[in-house]
Ligand SMILES: NC(=O)c1ccc[n+]([C@@H]2O[C@H](COP(=O)([O-])OP(=O)(O)OC[C@H]3O[C@@H](n4cnc5c(N)ncnc54)[C@H](O)[C@@H]3O)[C@@H](O)[C@H]2O)c1
């Protein structure tokens with residue numbers, strides 16, 4: 001099978017080698033597509049690679065019938081509708097580390113240019129003006145730099161600013177006083193940071209919570225003459241409030257690499273001499289572009305070949321260590337879900353997944369997603385996958401509960417799935433036998449032992465002499481070979497079950513004949 005990958009923003013040619021080199025991938029580079037053209041084209045592609053320019057909207061994703069993965073060669077994914085991607089089962093991956101250094105260096109370049117008015121002086125000189133008086137700057141040494149968002153880039157900026165002998169005060173929701181101490185920065189709230197800083201730099205993602213984090217009220221708390229840097233995302237700083245604060249002389253200068261609307265030409269902030277700017281160049285270095293393109297190309301190529309994504313954005317990433325422990329249970333978890341879809345009637349209201357024995361000691365969320373995938377796929381179709389399974393279940397109002405218990409009924413590990421529907425509760429449990437693979441060991445209250453794979457017939461019948469024989473004889477007449485057979489009953493003469501694994505698929509006629517045998521209550525053909 002050949003996968004088609006569209007690259008719709010300029011990426012480093014060296015960086016996309018992992019895709020070009022893959023036998024099963026055809027790469028198309030088309031960086032001038034309008035949104036309408038992209039919407040028209042996207043249906044042909046299995047993967048899309050972008051930077052920040054391509055807007056991957058809900059409308060685009062809805063037209064992307066074959067799309068499996070979107071790769072963002074960079075950090076920020078605010079140009080991608082993540083909810084729409086998740087709903088349509090499209091995984092989004094980014095390259096979180098490749099441009100950290102370049103973005104931090106660009107921030108420092110902007111900070112120093114701002115403090116020494118280098119762009120303004122250069123502009124004057126270019127216009128034949130030898131003007132030394134208007135371009136007197138300030139030193140960084142001894143000043144306080146407020147860092148809002150002390151993640152990868154914020155932390156690198158803090159380290160470099162310390163090299164300029166600045167004091168750092170930082171706020172990040174994940175920063176503790178202890179960690180701040182270890183990093184040699186002062187810990188503060190957003191309010192502390194904006195009150196105390198001479199320069200403020202923001203390094204958060206653009207989220208609902210960070211939109212206009214620096215607003216009119218924040219500017220009012222700042223020192224007079226404060227200077228502002230934004231090399232993260234337009235929109236973290238309220239541009240109207242910044243404009244006003246500069247005009248009112250509260251803010252002495254601002255260095256902006258990013259804007260609320262990009263490309264930002266004819267922007268009112270660019271008319272102010274106190275503002276210096278670059279057109280979103282933080283990650284535009286040869287090194288960063290190569291790094292991010294390699295990272296994302298490798299991830300996309302690997303994912304298309306059936307591997308796991310290293311840097312998923314809309315799916316929690318699972319540490320390798322945990323993955324190694326739970327990977328053997330993947331097959332079992334999906335099969336248990338699928339098996340139950342054949343037994344249940346009515347609308348699913350609640351799914352309870354019980355992990356016991358060894359399984360109770362590990363992170364099981366990926367197994368839960370996989371079980372739900374198995375439960376939903378048969379009815380909702382192939383588009384249900386790990387990315388959207390929980391989302392779709394939630395959207396359908398299904399309650400999902402994970403339980404960890406110690407009661408593993410003598411098995412070293414046991415995975416039990418119980419589904420409550422409008423018509424009743426059904427249950428199935430499975431285990432992984434050392435060296436023998438997966439087994440289903442319980443169906444409702446019956447103990448069984450069979451491999452969850454292939455053609456299975458589940459029969460409910462009256463516990464009567466002859467019932468089993470009649471089923472065996474009819475299957476023989478139908479030239480159906482029985483591979484294994486399990487029987488179980490709750491009470492003598494009561495309801496009993498037969499679970500047969502057979503060598504071929506039973507058609508409707510053959511099933512009907514089985515159903516009409518004496519003492520048979522119901523026959524279900526299961527394909528696992
Ligand atoms: N200008 C560019 O070209 C360029 C290049 C790379 C990254 N970026 C942008 O820089 C930003 C940071 O990137 P990163 O790689 O450091 O990301 P990161 O995830 O490592 O760090 C972001 C930090 O922001 C913190 N944060 C979240 N909400 C916050 C809040 N309300 N207040 C304070 N902190 C908050 C997080 O806890 C995290 O530590 C992103 O917006 C990214 O898109 C821009």
Ligand SMILES: O=C(O)[C@H](O)COP(=O)(O)O
Nearest residue numbers: 051052053074075076283
């Ligand atoms: O979030 C990022 O990684 C940067 O903003 C880089 O964006 P770009 O890939 O468009 O340069």
